Amino acid sequence: MGADVPVHGSAQVAQKPLPSGVAPRSKAGLTWWQRVGEPALVVLCVIGAWELLTRTGVLPAKDLPPATVIGAAFIGDIQQSRVWEALGATLTSWAVGLAGSILVGIPAGLLLGSSQLAYRLFQPSLEFVRTIPSIAALPLLILLLGTRGYQLAAAMTFLGAVWPIMIQTMYGVRDVDPTTMDAGRAYGLGPFQLFIRIVLPSAFPYIATGLRLGAVVGLLLSVAASLIAGGTGIGFLIVNASFSGVPELVYARIVLTGIVGLGVTLTLVAIESRLLFWHASRRRTVT
Amino acid sequence: MNKLWLALMKGRAFALGVAFALLAAFPNSDANADDHVVFGTVPIAGTAAAWVGNEAGYFKEAGIELEIADAVQFANIVADVMAGTYQFGTVSVGTAAQAIIEGLPIKIVANTYHSAGEQKLMVLSNGPIKTIADLKGKHIGLGGLNNNFQAGIISQMKEAGVDPSTVTFTLISPPDLPASLRNGVVDAAQVNEPGIVGAGTDFTPVIAEPFKPFGERPCNNYVIVRADWAEQNPEIVKRFLTAYNKGAELAASDKEAVIRAVMSFSEIPKETLEKMTMPGFGSDLRQDSFQATIQGMYDLGFLKRLVTVEEAFWSP
Amino acid sequence: MSERRDPIAPAGGDVANAPVLEVRNLGVTYGSGSDAVVAIRELSFSIAPGEFVCIVGPSGCGKTTLLKSIAGLLRPTRGDAYVAGKRVDGPPKDLALVFQEYTRSLLPWLTVGDNVTFPLAARKVPKSEQLARRKAALAQVGLPGFDDKYPWQLSGGMQQRVAIARALAYEPAVLLMDEPFASLDAQSRADLEDLVLKVQRDTGLTVVFVTHDIDESVYEADRVIVLTQRPTAIRQILAVDLPKPRDQITTKALPEFVRLRTEVLKLIKNEPTVD
Numbered sequence: 001m002g003a004d005v006p007v008h009g010s011a012q013v014a015q016k017p018l019p020s021g022v023a024p025r026s027k028a029g030l031t032w033w034q035r036v037g038e039p040a041l042v043v044l045c046v047i048g049a050w051e052l053l054t055r056t057g058v059l060p061a062k063d064l065p066p067a068t069v070i071g072a073a074f075i076g077d078i079q080q081s082r083v084w085e086a087l088g089a090t091l092t093s094w095a096v097g098l099a100g101s102i103l104v105g106i107p108a109g110l111l112l113g114s115s116q117l118a119y120r121l122f123q124p125s126l127e128f129v130r131t132i133p134s135i136a137a138l139p140l141l142i143l144l145l146g147t148r149g150y151q152l153a154a155a156m157t158f159l160g161a162v163w164p165i166m167i168q169t170m171y172g173v174r175d176v177d178p179t180t181m182d183a184g185r186a187y188g189l190g191p192f193q194l195f196i197r198i199v200l201p202s203a204f205p206y207i208a209t210g211l212r213l214g215a216v217v218g219l220l221l222s223v224a225a226s227l228i229a230g231g232t233g234i235g236f237l238i239v240n241a242s243f244s245g246v247p248e249l250v251y252a253r254i255v256l257t258g259i260v261g262l263g264v265t266l267t268l269v270a271i272e273s274r275l276l277f278w279h280a281s282r283r284r285t286v287t
Numbered sequence: 288m289n290k291l292w293l294a295l296m297k298g299r300a301f302a303l304g305v306a307f308a309l310l311a312a313f314p315n316s317d318a319n320a321d322d323h324v325v326f327g328t329v330p331i332a333g334t335a336a337a338w339v340g341n342e343a344g345y346f347k348e349a350g351i352e353l354e355i356a357d358a359v360q361f362a363n364i365v366a367d368v369m370a371g372t373y374q375f376g377t378v379s380v381g382t383a384a385q386a387i388i389e390g391l392p393i394k395i396v397a398n399t400y401h402s403a404g405e406q407k408l409m410v411l412s413n414g415p416i417k418t419i420a421d422l423k424g425k426h427i428g429l430g431g432l433n434n435n436f437q438a439g440i441i442s443q444m445k446e447a448g449v450d451p452s453t454v455t456f457t458l459i460s461p462p463d464l465p466a467s468l469r470n471g472v473v474d475a476a477q478v479n480e481p482g483i484v485g486a487g488t489d490f491t492p493v494i495a496e497p498f499k500p501f502g503e504r505p506c507n508n509y510v511i512v513r514a515d516w517a518e519q520n521p522e523i524v525k526r527f528l529t530a531y532n533k534g535a536e537l538a539a540s541d542k543e544a545v546i547r548a549v550m551s552f553s554e555i556p557k558e559t560l561e562k563m564t565m566p567g568f569g570s571d572l573r574q575d576s577f578q579a580t581i582q583g584m585y586d587l588g589f590l591k592r593l594v595t596v597e598e599a600f601w602s603p
Numbered sequence: 604m605s606e607r608r609d610p611i612a613p614a615g616g617d618v619a620n621a622p623v624l625e626v627r628n629l630g631v632t633y634g635s636g637s638d639a640v641v642a643i644r645e646l647s648f649s650i651a652p653g654e655f656v657c658i659v660g661p662s663g664c665g666k667t668t669l670l671k672s673i674a675g676l677l678r679p680t681r682g683d684a685y686v687a688g689k690r691v692d693g694p695p696k697d698l699a700l701v702f703q704e705y706t707r708s709l710l711p712w713l714t715v716g717d718n719v720t721f722p723l724a725a726r727k728v729p730k731s732e733q734l735a736r737r738k739a740a741l742a743q744v745g746l747p748g749f750d751d752k753y754p755w756q757l758s759g760g761m762q763q764r765v766a767i768a769r770a771l772a773y774e775p776a777v778l779l780m781d782e783p784f785a786s787l788d789a790q791s792r793a794d795l796e797d798l799v800l801k802v803q804r805d806t807g808l809t810v811v812f813v814t815h816d817i818d819e820s821v822y823e824a825d826r827v828i829v830l831t832q833r834p835t836a837i838r839q840i841l842a843v844d845l846p847k848p849r850d851q852i853t854t855k856a857l858p859e860f861v862r863l864r865t866e867v868l869k870l871i872k873n874e875p876t877v878d
Contacts, residue, residue: 062485063466142363146372148325148356179707186674186700187722187773197721201712230329230358239359240330242462244554245481278711283755 065248074252083237083253087260090233093150094222097157098215105162105214106207109169113203119174126167134159134221142229153225153233160221161214168210172203205279212268219261324527327356327364327373330553332480333400333508333566334377338548340534349530351523368393368513375527379508380580381434384594392514394601396524397531399508401576403567405480408440408494409468416475416493419447427454428473430461433589435507435580436477439497441587481555484562500583504567505576512601521603532570539568572600621688622649623809624673624777628682631668642668644834645682655803655810657820660830661871666813669835670781674700687776699770703782705762709754715741716750719769740772743802760791764798771802780812784819793851796823800849817871821863822849829870838870
């Protein structure tokens with residue numbers, strides 16, 4: 001009985017491309033070693049090569065400290081409260097900005113996706129605006145918001161996150177299967193019921209992708225805000241280490257930031273695949 | 288990071304211009320948190336006076352709760368002072384003059400630090416450049432362009448017979464300057480402490496006193512306020528200055544206090560701090576050096592016009 | 604013999620047996636001006652309660668357009684459809700629809716059970732009644748206890764059973780089916796044909812079944828409405844008086860079955876010009 005299911009799966013994919021950036025088909029079938037061990041080995045090799053090249057003087061150790069020196073700085077640094085306070089500040093700004101971009105981006109995307117007129121009028125501008133690097137807004141935002149407090153990084157997060165969320169939501173709504181809508185209509189669902197029971201869940205994979213993209217871009221910009229403008233975030237601590245002429249600390253904090261970013265991404269991917277277990281890209285089992 | 292930094296520096300003149308228009312349109316007045324005062328600064332040793340004074344309890348004595356906010360660039364501090372997120376901020380002398388020329392209503396109230404050998408133009412010790420005259424046709428990396436440092440070294444190059452138009456100046460983020468000199472990106476570079484100590488014997492100064500043309504130990508950086516805020520809150524400004532200047536005097540006489548202060552806001556290791564040449568501190572506004580610096584920058588076309596002491600300095 | 608019957612009137616022609624579905628002078632034109640495409644020229648027929656009517660026609664003849672007009676998903680350009688005596692103006696309450704594309708008409712984020720009940724939940728049918736209807740409907744289609752599965756965990760045939768269960772739980776007066784088994788394998792198809800016949804017999808539901816499969820139409824129907832090529836009109840309406848219950852082997856071997864299917868085939872193939 002399962003024989004025709006793959007056909008249906010591929011048929012759906014063919015008719016309806018996956019939202020861009022949706023994580024690839026589940027990694028079932030790969031062993032733990034293949035999923036975690038081998039990539040970790042690559043990381044270890046890079047660290048080893050780094051250590052070797054800096055210790056032997058191929059790379060200037062004064063500007064690019066050996067991996068072990070960075071590691072020691074990292075261990076020392078994470079035992080101090082200031083990096084955690086700074087990370088907390090960065091993540092707070094990020095959360096505020098992300099919440100704002102969700103509150104704005106999803107309703108706006110739903111509106112743009114539902115209205116043919118709004119879509120026609122705004123879609124080209126939106127596609128244009130999303131290609132402008134949000135970092136370009138930083139000087140203006142500094143003038144408006146100052147560099148102190150969470151607002152600047154929150155505003156940068158917002159600017160980075162709102163576009164992917166809005167645009168993905170818009171495409172998600174536009175891509176709702178007309179047959180599914182017809183089924184809902186035929187069963188007497190009114191506009192509100194259709195929206196709640198069909199449009200939103202159908203668009204959800206797109207919205208989730210938008211959220212994940214937006215969250216990551218937003219985190220980068222939240223860090224960048226304090227990196228460029230100062231304030232209380234982790235970016236400032238990277239600059240401070242740089243001003244202090246302690247490159248190993250600069251790299252240690254960059255690594256820490258990277259780990260946090262990876263954590264955020266993995267968490268979102270995990271949440272996403274839990275909520276989207278039903279989506280064609282993630283279905284695991286077929287009876 | 289460098290690219291971003293460069294991009295931002297390029298945008299600075301435009302940004303300053305936009306600032307006034309925006310602020311005229313959206314007057315910001317969250318400045319009056321009674322005696323809570325935000326002092327914006329960059330985490331370099333030169334800004335230690337405020338920390339020293341705060342640690343010594345001078346601000347508390349003056350009835351001021353001081354919050355020191357961290358910025359990365361002096362140019363952004365102007366924006367924050369204008370936005371009212373900082374009441375006081377430290378800016379370099381050139382940035383202050385530039386802002387005044389752009390019409391921003393800022394006033395200088397105190398001396399942040401003056402140069403005492405913590406910034407030098409350096410070359411590789413084992414390299415070909417031995418004297419200023421050797422700089423002809425070379426590539427020089429600077430932490431800022433069209434500023435007092437550049438004005439000072441151009442003036443000294445001219446004196447030594449080097450045509451500055453043969454020299455290429457490149458903007459490089461200050462912390463990266465030692466690396467760019469070490470790795471041959473530039474032939475000579477502005478190196479600031481702690482980079483001078485960090486370089487050890489690798490580098491030798493080719494211009495040891497870049498600010499010499501502007502007088503003996505000229506003031507390099509000032510504390511500013513927004514003029515209208517100072518006018519509305521002269522009492523707070525006066526009490527702030529009393530505390531701040533006491534801190535500056537203490538910093539001038541007590542290197543240990545400066546080292547403790549710097550360690551509280553920076554990552555510079557203690558042994559580096561002990562070897563470092565500290566910038567000079569003091570309560571003297573050194574208006575003569577201000578005028579000389581402005582003149583020097585104006586002569587090279589770095590400033591559109593001269594700025595007078597009267598328009599630059601606050602008087603209650 | 605079918606020719607002798609009034610083609611418009613429902614089987615039986617009993618006056619008391621008012622039609623549950625009536626289509627009067629219905630026409631659909633897409634676009635306007637010189638770009639106008641007449642999809643349906645004019646159609647009139649009526650269907651009595653408890654009838655099983657199949658609609659067949661050459662491919663591209665506007666079967667789906669007709670069905671959408673009846674289901675209230677498409678406003679006809681001319682004429683009207685009436686369901687249970689009410690003019691169709693938006694999806695009628697007494698009508699349930701089963702689509703060919705079961706993967707797209709079922710909601711993948713809902714369990715089988717919730718797929719069956721979501722139209723009821725939207726209608727605010729009491730929870731206990733929803734559960735009772737769902738249980739009965741899933742049992743009727745042979746999927747008892749499949750409530751907590753997801754549609755995509757099931758085979759195509761089983762998914763279409765879920766879609767039928769959803770329609771049954773809705774308790775409509777008319778069940779419209781739009782080529783419901785066209786994308787199934789032969790075995791599932793035969794099983795489902797028999798399932799629909801059995802359900803129709805058990806419930807007395809009126810079924811309007813659109814198909815392009817001539818054997819299927821004759822096997823299932825009490826009457827077969829044969830449509831013409833576009834612009835669509837009724838070619839002929841044939842009564843099917845095959846004995847019931849029908850059986851895939853014996854019914855299809857009957858000379859009457861063969862005669863009817865040949866006739867339908869001829870009607871579709873030898874398309875004469877419409878007068």
